Amino acid sequence: MARLGTVMDPELPGVSIVDLGMVDDIRLDEHGIHVGLLPTFLGCPALDLIRHHVELALKDAGPLDVQWVHHQTWSSARITQDGRQALLAWGISEPAQGSQDPVTCPFCGSTQTRSISRFGRTLCQQLYYCENCSQPFDRFKTV
Ligand SMILES: [Zn+2]
Known part of the structure; x- marks a missing residue:
């Protein structure tokens, strides 16, 4: 999770995907690390880039599976206090x-x-x- 905190939203530099509340799930099992990400806005052109940056952030942590989660909806209420401060700073x-x-x-x-x-x-x-x-x-x- 700390490494995911270094992944910034490409459209909102300075605001991490963790602070945006985009990390739905992260778990480890015998197949490796599974990361479930919630897209903030469907059709956001940055989704592929975000996934790529997540893969880079965790590349030496073992087998990795990054998926976009669609069984629940992201809401702006998921943005953390730190995320809100970072938005204001921008x-x-x-x-x-x-x-x-x-x-x-x-x-x-x-x-x-x-x-x-x-x-x-x-x-x-x-x-x-x-x-x-x-x-x-x-x-x-x-x-
Ligand atoms: Zn003013």
């Missing part, structure tokens, strides 16, 4: 924990923000604007 507002939570500007901390587009730089983000500091910013979508 200028991305964290997803809401409750449906009525205000959207906080990652630059000035103001909640006087508004959505300006449902689409952001990547599938998992949407674009907001801060009325206080006049900065546009991305917010991790709540799913």
Whole structure:
């Protein structure tokens, strides 16, 4: 798990797949190490790259089997506190924990923000604007 913590989401440098809550399962048996990963967003173009980086991180740990898990759904509630801090440090507002939570500007901390587009730089983000500091910013979508 510590090694998986070094695997960053290619679209969110600085945020590990562990902190994004993408590691569903890791177990060891007589066949080797099995890793189950939850895709944050189906159709995310980074999935193959993430799997490759997981294989590299564990390459000398023995036989390895990395699978994308589809029997349960990833949700933004899986993002850890560290992950939320890392998103903020990258200028991305964290997803809401409750449906009525205000959207906080990652630059000035103001909640006087508004959505300006449902689409952001990547599938998992949407674009907001801060009325206080006049900065546009991305917010991790709540799913
Ligand atoms: Zn602001």
